Amino acid sequence: MLSGENITVRYGERAVVDGVSFHLQEGQWLMLAGPNGAGKSTLIEAIAQGVPYTGVIRWQGENLRAMKPQQLARRIGVLSQRNGVGYAYTVEEVVGLGRYAYRGGFLSGRRGEDHDRVDQALAMTGLLGLRRASMLTLSGGEMQRAFLAQVFAQDPQVLILDEPANHLDLNYQQQIFSLIQAWLRQPGRAVLSVVHDLSLARRYGTHAVLMHRGRSVAQGPIDGVMTPEHLNGVYGMDVAAWLGELLGQWQGDKKGHCS
Amino acid sequence: MNDTRTLRRERFAPLTYALLTAALLLAMILCVCVGSVPISLSDTVTAVWNALWGLPIPQTIAKNIILNVRLPRVLCVAQAGASLSLCGAAMQGLLRNPLADGSTMGVSSGAALGAVIAMAAGFTLPGTGYGGVMVTAMAFAFGSLVLILSLAYALDHSLATHSIILIGVIFTMFISSIISLVVTFASDHTRSLNFWTLGSFSGVNYDQAKLLALALALCGGVIMRYSHELNAFAVGEDNARHVGVNVKRVKLVILITVSALIGVCVSISGTVSFVGLVMPHIARMLVGPNHKRLLPASLFAGAIFLLLADLAARTLFSPIELSIGVVTSLVGAVAFVIIFYRTRKAR
Amino acid sequence: MSKKLISLFLAALMLIGCLPALADEAITVTDMHDREITLDAPATRVVAMQPSDCEILCAIGCEDALVGIGQYCDYPASITSLPVVQSGAETNVEEILALEPQVVLMNDMSQTEEQVKQLEDNGVKVVVSKATDIEGVYYAIRMIGTLMGKADAAEAVVADMQDTFADIQSKAQDEGKTVYFEVSPLEYGLWTAGAGTFMDELATICGLTNAFGDVNDWASISEEQVIARDPDYIVTITMYYGEGPTPVEEILGREGWQDLKAVKSGQVFNASDSNALSRPGPRLKDAAVELYDFIYGEAAEVEPAA
Numbered sequence: 001m002l003s004g005e006n007i008t009v010r011y012g013e014r015a016v017v018d019g020v021s022f023h024l025q026e027g028q029w030l031m032l033a034g035p036n037g038a039g040k041s042t043l044i045e046a047i048a049q050g051v052p053y054t055g056v057i058r059w060q061g062e063n064l065r066a067m068k069p070q071q072l073a074r075r076i077g078v079l080s081q082r083n084g085v086g087y088a089y090t091v092e093e094v095v096g097l098g099r100y101a102y103r104g105g106f107l108s109g110r111r112g113e114d115h116d117r118v119d120q121a122l123a124m125t126g127l128l129g130l131r132r133a134s135m136l137t138l139s140g141g142e143m144q145r146a147f148l149a150q151v152f153a154q155d156p157q158v159l160i161l162d163e164p165a166n167h168l169d170l171n172y173q174q175q176i177f178s179l180i181q182a183w184l185r186q187p188g189r190a191v192l193s194v195v196h197d198l199s200l201a202r203r204y205g206t207h208a209v210l211m212h213r214g215r216s217v218a219q220g221p222i223d224g225v226m227t228p229e230h231l232n233g234v235y236g237m238d239v240a241a242w243l244g245e246l247l248g249q250w251q252g253d254k255k256g257h258c259s
Numbered sequence: 260m261n262d263t264r265t266l267r268r269e270r271f272a273p274l275t276y277a278l279l280t281a282a283l284l285l286a287m288i289l290c291v292c293v294g295s296v297p298i299s300l301s302d303t304v305t306a307v308w309n310a311l312w313g314l315p316i317p318q319t320i321a322k323n324i325i326l327n328v329r330l331p332r333v334l335c336v337a338q339a340g341a342s343l344s345l346c347g348a349a350m351q352g353l354l355r356n357p358l359a360d361g362s363t364m365g366v367s368s369g370a371a372l373g374a375v376i377a378m379a380a381g382f383t384l385p386g387t388g389y390g391g392v393m394v395t396a397m398a399f400a401f402g403s404l405v406l407i408l409s410l411a412y413a414l415d416h417s418l419a420t421h422s423i424i425l426i427g428v429i430f431t432m433f434i435s436s437i438i439s440l441v442v443t444f445a446s447d448h449t450r451s452l453n454f455w456t457l458g459s460f461s462g463v464n465y466d467q468a469k470l471l472a473l474a475l476a477l478c479g480g481v482i483m484r485y486s487h488e489l490n491a492f493a494v495g496e497d498n499a500r501h502v503g504v505n506v507k508r509v510k511l512v513i514l515i516t517v518s519a520l521i522g523v524c525v526s527i528s529g530t531v532s533f534v535g536l537v538m539p540h541i542a543r544m545l546v547g548p549n550h551k552r553l554l555p556a557s558l559f560a561g562a563i564f565l566l567l568a569d570l571a572a573r574t575l576f577s578p579i580e581l582s583i584g585v586v587t588s589l590v591g592a593v594a595f596v597i598i599f600y601r602t603r604k605a606r
Numbered sequence: 607m608s609k610k611l612i613s614l615f616l617a618a619l620m621l622i623g624c625l626p627a628l629a630d631e632a633i634t635v636t637d638m639h640d641r642e643i644t645l646d647a648p649a650t651r652v653v654a655m656q657p658s659d660c661e662i663l664c665a666i667g668c669e670d671a672l673v674g675i676g677q678y679c680d681y682p683a684s685i686t687s688l689p690v691v692q693s694g695a696e697t698n699v700e701e702i703l704a705l706e707p708q709v710v711l712m713n714d715m716s717q718t719e720e721q722v723k724q725l726e727d728n729g730v731k732v733v734v735s736k737a738t739d740i741e742g743v744y745y746a747i748r749m750i751g752t753l754m755g756k757a758d759a760a761e762a763v764v765a766d767m768q769d770t771f772a773d774i775q776s777k778a779q780d781e782g783k784t785v786y787f788e789v790s791p792l793e794y795g796l797w798t799a800g801a802g803t804f805m806d807e808l809a810t811i812c813g814l815t816n817a818f819g820d821v822n823d824w825a826s827i828s829e830e831q832v833i834a835r836d837p838d839y840i841v842t843i844t845m846y847y848g849e850g851p852t853p854v855e856e857i858l859g860r861e862g863w864q865d866l867k868a869v870k871s872g873q874v875f876n877a878s879d880s881n882a883l884s885r886p887g888p889r890l891k892d893a894a895v896e897l898y899d900f901i902y903g904e905a906a907e908v909e910p911a912a
Contacts (some may be wrong), residue, residue, distance in 0.1 A: 050500060073503025080497050086355040087493050097491050101503035133493075147498075156503060244334035296834035318863040324830040327862025451794055462792035464831060464861060578831040579821060580796075 001026055001190050002047075002076075002158050007055035009042050016042045017053070018214035023206075024158065029184060029191040031205035031222065033198065035235055038211040040194040041081065044162050047192070048078045073101035075157035079147055081163050085135040090133040091146050095121055097152030121152035124179060141172040148176060152183065159183065165200070177204050199243060201224050203254035210234060275546055283337070286566040290333045292504035292572060294423045295355035296324055326463075329448035334468040336460050336569045337562040338581075339524045340492035340534055342475050345554060346517045347535025348542065352489040352550055353513050355496065357540065357599075358424045362532035363399075365430035368401025370396040370518075371455045372434050372441075379445035389526070393470075403430065404514055457554020457584030458529035460569055468528050469566030478520040479558070484574045485509060493548060531584050533591025534561050534568075540598045564590075630730040635752050638745065639714050639734035648730075648755025653702055655693040658743075659735050660685055661887035666759040674705040676712075677848040681881065681889075699724045701871075709753060711735050726875075737886035740771070741805055746886065755894065763888050770891045771811050774898045775856050778813030783901075785809050786837035786868070789824055791844050791853065792860060798827050805883055808894050812901055833862060839901060840868040843880035850877065875900040 002024040009017040017039040020143045024030050032040040046053040049064060049072060058066045059075055067075075070249040077098075085094065098121065099114040125145040127189050130138070137145065144164070151159060165179065181204060194199040201208065201222075208225040210218045212234045218225045231239040292303050302321040307330070309316045316322040343361060350359040361367040376382075377395035407430055411423035435456060442452045453459075488509045491499035499528075500506045524531075541564075542556035565583075568590065572581040618725045633645040652668070654660045655676035663672055664682055675685055676693035691701045693712075699721050702710060707730055714734045720731050733753065737743040744764045751760020790797035799805040800821030809816045817837040818827060844853040851859065853876045863869050877883050882893040 048501060049580065069500065069505045070503040073501065078501040080501065085494055087352075087543065089490070089494060089548050093490065093549055094494055096493060097487075097498070100487060100491060103487060150498075186454065243327050250443070261690040289788045293829045294830050296830045320834055320836070323865055324834050451790070454795055459795045461795040461826075511643045573828055573843035577816065580826045582826075599798065 002059055002192070003206075004043075004047065004057045005055055007043065007046055007053055007057065009039070009046050009051055009053045017046060017209050020209070020211065020214075020216045021054070021055075022209050022219060024190050024192055026190055027184070029193070029204055031201040031208040032192070032194045032211060033201050033208055033226070034149070034211035034217075037213070039214040040211055041162050043211070044078070044080075044160055044192070044194060047160060048076065048080075048124045051079055056106070070101045070103075073154060073156070075156055076158045076160060077154040079151050079159070079161045079164055081166060085143075088134040088136050090132050090134060091127055091138070091142075091149075091251075092118065092122070092175035094135055094146055095127075095131075095149045095153050098150040098155075101154060117153045117155060121149040124152055124183075125149040126175075139153070141168050144168060144172070144176065148179065157188055157190070159189070159191045159193075161191065163194055163196060166196070180204075198226065198231070198239065199247075272546065272552065275552070276555065279556060279563075282493070283559050283563055283566075284441045286563045287333055287337060290336070290566045290570050291325065291329050293574060294329055295574050295580070296320075298532045317427070327510055329464045330467050332460050332463050332569070333566065334465075335471055335527065336464040336565050338468065338471040338475050339460070339528050339531070340538075340561040340563070340565025341558040342479070342520045342524050343531065343535040343565070343589070344538035344542070344557045344563070345475075345479055345482055346521050347577050348539035348550070348553055348557040349513055349517055350486075350535075351491060352493040352548075352553075353510065354423070355493055356423060358421065358536070360536035361517070362425050362530060363536060364427035364429070365403045365407050365434060366400045366518060366521050367503060367530040368431045368434040368438070370400035371530050372403075372438050373399025373522070374526045375438050375441045375445075375455060376472055379441050381448060393523060393526045396526040397519045400522040400525070401518035402517060403434070406519055408514075430432065453582060454529045456530060456568075456581035458531035458587075459580075459582055460528050463527060471523060471527065474520055474523040478516045481516045482513065485513060486554055489513070489550040489554075490548075493550070511582065529584070531565070531587055533587045534565055535594065537595050538564050538599065544598075551574070611803050633752060633755070635733070635749050637734040637749065638736045638742070643733055645708070645753065649709040649753050651705075651707045651709070652754075653691060653705055654679065655691070655697070655705040655710065655711045656735065656736070657681060657881065658885045658887035659711040659746070659750065660765075661889060662675075662747050663754070663886065665763050665888040666747070666751050666756045668750075668754045669754060671754060674702065677882065680908060688824055697721055703728055709733055711750070713890040735826055738802065740767075740804070740890065743886045743888075743890060744768075746783065747888065765887060767891045771894060774894055774907055775811050778898065778902070780809070780813040782887065783814050783838040784817040784835065785812075785814040785839040785841060785901075786832055786835070788840060788844065788857070790826075791842065791856065792829065793856075796827050796829055799823075799884075800825055803884070804886065804890055804893075808890065808897055810885070811894055812897050814901070829862075833866065836857065836866055838867050838871075838873060840866075840874040841897065841900070842874070842885060843877045845880065846876065873901075873912075 004020065004022045007017055007020050008015055020039070022030065033044060036115060042051065043053045047057055047064070059067070064072060095118050096114070099117060102114065119128075122131055125148055127142070127145055127149055130142065134142065135146065135256055148164065159180065161180070165176045168176065177200065180191060183189065195205070205221065205222045208222045209216050210225050210230055217234055218230045228238075228240045291307070292298075292300060300320050302318050303325055306316050306318065306321045306325040310322075310326050347360040349355055350361070373395040374392050377392040382391040382395060407423065407426050409427050414422050414426070434603065438455055439452050442455070464542060488499065488504050491502055491504045492506075492509070496506060538560040539557045541554065542553055542560045545560075546552040546556045565587070568586040569583050571586045572583045628798060631647045635643050637643055650671050651673045652663065652671045653674035654663060654672060655888055657676070657679045660672065660679040661681055663669060664685065665796055665846065672685060673686055674689045674691050677690050680686060685798065689705055691705070692698045695846065702725065703706050709731045710725060711733050713736045725732050733749070735746045735749065737746045744767070747760045747764050748757070751757045787799040787809075788796065789799055798818045799820065800818045801821055802823050806816045806819060817832075817835045818825070821827065840857060842853045842857060850856075854874050857863065857874050858869055858872075877892075877893070878896060882889040882896070
């Protein structure tokens with residue numbers, strides 16, 4: 001559905017993303033992994049047409065650069081990392097903005113559909129009870145869910161997420177990832193996301209692009225990419241041993257609890 | 260269904276608008292009836308009524324004062340107030356910055372400088388009389404806006420911060436000194452410094468009222484058409500782009516429109532500060548931040564506020580007239596501190 | 607300034623008048639800030655910061671003693687070739703000292719105490735001249751005359767002014783007619799000259815009442831007040847620069863003003879020189895004559911437009 005060829009983003013002389021290519025097929029959840037400064041968020045911004053880049057990004061063969069912003073938004077929904085609200089909009093108003101791409105004189109008859117989509121998105125994210133609440137009064141998790149509801153309402157075919165569960169409590173983390181997984185189950189959809197937590201990435205991703213210093217180090221099905229050999233090289237440490245040690249702390253508790 | 264009903268209520272609140280319209284009409288009537296020269300209500304009504312139907316008006320003083328002095332002035336003041344407030348609301352939304360406004364961002368003083376220079380240099384467009392001044396004011400307003408935005412952006416890559424206001428205020432001071440310089444050297448050709456820095460509606464006429472009406476209808480219409488986009492910008496510019504707003508084009512159109520409208524206002528009345536800054540906040544308290552409702556509410560609030568401010572300027576120390584900027588700054592600054600304090604506390 | 611203070615000055619002046627006889631050439635005056643200034647001999651090098659003092663000096667025949675003028679001094683035209691010094695808030699002591707004056711004539715509004723002291727430490731006598739009414743102008747003329755050793759010439763200028771005003775006053779009939787002075791036109795926001803201005807005094811001399819006598823000094827006033835007060839005469843001091851309608855035509859054409867008595871009868875005049883009407887100098891006499899001619903003379907018939 002979505003593919004990138006030789007994408008390069010430069011900030012001055014430095015190439016933050018350096019010749020990365022990727023392919024995203026229907027039903028896939030492509031994880032962009034890699035340490036800080038690998039260029040993951042910048043690559044996402046480039047796909048969202050938010051930063052100037054070289055190379056070509058195609059949507060079913062069509063160059064994204066040539067698309068109008070509204071066309072683009074009907075195909076690709078972006079949930080970015082920095083989302084704050086300056087004014088006391090209601091949750092419903094912010095979610096409703098997701099329907100912007102469907103506005104236009106001749107589409108005005110679709111108001112009913114807009115309402116339905118907004119309601120569905122609110123229901124999916126468990127925000128029906130907060131629909132009239134001011135965005136300024138929401139907690140971090142509620143805010144993140146509200147913006148997720150906005151991209152759901154946008155009804156794109158590809159979701160692009162930058163750290164969708166960043167700074168969230170564990171229960172919200174699980175909730176949000178499950179929500180996205182449920183969304184992906186519908187035909188004709190795909191997800192591309194930056195996830196810092198390697199365990200989460202491996203748990204939910206189907207495919208991955210491992211990035212290091214702007215370049216793609218490995219890509220393909222998740223199990224083939226997230227191997228100790230790749231990860232250790234990129235992170236400069238024994239990743240599996242460290243994560244195993246972290247999890248190992250809980251094993252004893254779990255056993256003790258069960259017996 | 261319950262949900263559709265709440266959504267519809269969001270799109271238009273007839274009661275709020277009815278109240279605002281009533282308040283505006285009341286303010287206009289008050290401003291026509293009250294002035295530094297007392298004229299009886301019946302004379303006032305007769306003058307307006309007879310003029311409407313083309314009948315002769317018996318009382319000449321009432322006729323001259325009401326029809327040739329107060330009425331054009333009230334019309335100009337109301338429309339300028341509405342325009343400035345609308346521009347403030349649009350900028351506060353577009354930049355997601357509650358401190359944005361023509362006067363805090365140097366647009367008004369830029370426009371004033373343009374007007375002063377055009378007057379000093381005797382720049383006129385053929386056949387339009389005052390047109391050269393107005394066009395120069397618009398161009399300078401837009402130039403200042405672009406300059407300030409690019410400076411602010413170069414400083415910290417965001418327009419939602421306070422540094423933009425800081426730059427605007429410094430820019431305003433800088434421009435004011437240039438204005439006073441030009442006024443000093445070309446005092447015979449431009450209006451006084453007082454006019455440019457504090458504003459005045461003294462001596463406005465029906466032609467200017469018509470011009471304002473045209474500018475407000477055109478520019479106001481454009482701004483109102485962009486209320487969805489302004490909502491998206493007010494939530495966040497990145498978010499606006501993600502939901503499919505053509506951010507570059509919308510930003511450009513809004514900034515040009517705002518500059519043009521402020522340019523027209525400034526060339527007619529000088530710089531009147533605080534209207535565009537404070538009134539959108541009051542409107543936001545009344546109807547919320549959604550621009551579908553906020554923009555019309557700001558129009559009303561700005562018109563009503565400026566009408567009352569001008570009434571005070573005209574009558575408080577009669578027969579002496581104050582500069583309208585003295586009144587708006589006095590009231591506006593206090594109101595702004597209260598509003599800002601309250602919204603900060605509410606977070 | 608109060609009338610009482612002025613009569614005090616006048617009393618002091620009479621005393622001074624007796625002094626030269628006692629101390630041979632030495633001259634002592636009390637300036638308009640109530641300070642005593644003594645000179646060994648009549649001044650021969652003077653810097654005058656204010657236009658009015660320049661005019662007074664020239665009127666008493668002391669133009670040759672002027673070595674420097676303030677930046678706004680422009681009358682008579684012959685003095686404009688003299689060195690110009692900054693005045694008001696921008697007063698520059700060095701500039702003044704460089705001209706080596708014996709006396710500096712200035713207003714006391716913007717100069718700081720320090721600046722005055724600096725000048726005096728350098729042996730320059732600072733004399734304050736600040737008339738706010740016609741009596742004050744007489745005092746200033748006599749004071750400057752004494753300083754310059756031209757008391758007789760000064761007395762003649764004062765007498766000429768007094769005679770002119772008395773003559774006008776005797777011819778003028780006080781019929782309770784009112785005059786509105788327009789200092790700044792409608793386009794720039796209306797300003798008028800109220801009580802405590804020379805225009806107000808001149809109006810009284812010509813048998814008129816200032817329509818805005820209830821306002822003090824120059825003030826911004828509302829247009830509807832002018833219409834309501836319906837003056838018999840309008841005098842504008844706006845300068846005409848040769849483009850567009852003249853100031854008089856502009857006033858006659860204003861919407862809503864067409865029913866004013868002054869407009870209907872064409873009694874709207876443009877003063878030929880706004881400075882004569884507002885400067886505390888000898889030309890107030892000319893301004894009074896011009897105003898009288900506007901109201902009673904042939905000029906009144908010449909001016910009205912369509």
